[in-house]
Amino acid sequence: MPKFAANLSMMFTERPFLERFAAAAAAGFTAVEYLFPYDHPAKTVADALRSAGLKQALFNMPPGDWAAGDRGLASLPDRREEFETALVTAISYAKTIETPLLHMMAGIAPCDDPAAIACYRENLKKAADVTAEAGIGLVIEPINKRDMPGYFLNDFDRAFDLVLDLDRPNLNLQFDVYHRQILHGDVITALRKMAPRIGHIQIASVPNRHEPLTGELDDRRIFQEIDAIGYRGYVGCEYRPAAKTEEGLGWMAAI
Numbered sequence: 501m502p503k504f505a506a507n508l509s510m511m512f513t514e515r516p517f518l519e520r521f522a523a524a525a526a527a528g529f530t531a532v533e534y535l536f537p538y539d540h541p542a543k544t545v546a547d548a549l550r551s552a553g554l555k556q557a558l559f560n561m562p563p564g565d566w567a568a569g570d571r572g573l574a575s576l577p578d579r580r581e582e583f584e585t586a587l588v589t590a591i592s593y594a595k596t597i598e599t600p601l602l603h604m605m606a607g608i609a610p611c612d613d614p615a616a617i618a619c620y621r622e623n624l625k626k627a628a629d630v631t632a633e634a635g636i637g638l639v640i641e642p643i644n645k646r647d648m649p650g651y652f653l654n655d656f657d658r659a660f661d662l663v664l665d666l667d668r669p670n671l672n673l674q675f676d677v678y679h680r681q682i683l684h685g686d687v688i689t690a691l692r693k694m695a696p697r698i699g700h701i702q703i704a705s706v707p708n709r710h711e712p713l714t715g716e717l718d719d720r721r722i723f724q725e726i727d728a729i730g731y732r733g734y735v736g737c738e739y740r741p742a743a744k745t746e747e748g749l750g751w752m753a754a755i
């Protein structure tokens with residue numbers, strides 16, 4: 501059975517962010533992930549994590565101005581300096597919080613634009629090499645067009661081929677089952693094909709992005725396959741609870 505990490509950006513949102521760590525631990529989670537810790541000092545987040553006795557699975561590099569519509573900086577040629585600063589910030593936070601893995605978001609840019617493609621590739625190489633020096637893993641995640649219209653990285657084969665082509669040991673794929681199903685379907689075959697380069701997995705029901713066992717996929721079968729491919733990392737529960745978080749946790753006993 502996979503080991504699950506609560507996503508504190510989506511779950512336990514009935515309480516302020518720093519109180520979600522204790523709530524996740526009380527609910528039985530041993531690890532957490534979230535999108536961004538940057539609204540708080542790194543030490544404050546690290547203290548909340550450690551006080552709750554939790555492990556940190558992953559968080560994202562700074563995405564730019566999220567409220568203004570930024571969804572990452574890596575493919576934006578006119579924001580290279582901001583990307584470099586974001587990389588330094590992410591590594592500093594990752595070291596303080598002892599996070600083994602960072603997700604580099606691509607940004608909103610045409611996926612066929614040559615300048616965006618070149619910029620993304622260069623930034624990805626740089627981020628992989630700099631995180632490797634810090635002993636940190638890096639993942640890239642294709643995201644579906646319904647949830648994130650215009651997002652640069654929106655194809656699993658393209659992301660997988662880029663990981664293989666750049667061939668950095670610490671650079672792998674963030675395989676979000678929710679996005680895979682919406683973008684391409686064929687989840688189990690893709691898990692088997694991409695298994696050697698899967699650095700992180702996330703789950704949510706399709707189409708509503710709620711708890712497991714409530715969507716169109718056979719989540720029990722997918723969890724069996726995640727075990728079968730030999731994935732031993734955390735599976736991030738990146739879902740929006742259909743009601744109160746704790747009321748929706750029955751799936752953990754039912755899988």
Ligand SMILES: O=C(O)[C@H](O)C(=O)CO
Nearest residue numbers: 535560641643676702738
């Ligand atoms: O949305 C997702 O699936 C990603 O995992 C993310 O963190 C950016 O929103």
Ligand SMILES: [Mg+2]
Nearest residue numbers: 641676702738
């Ligand atoms: Mg995801």
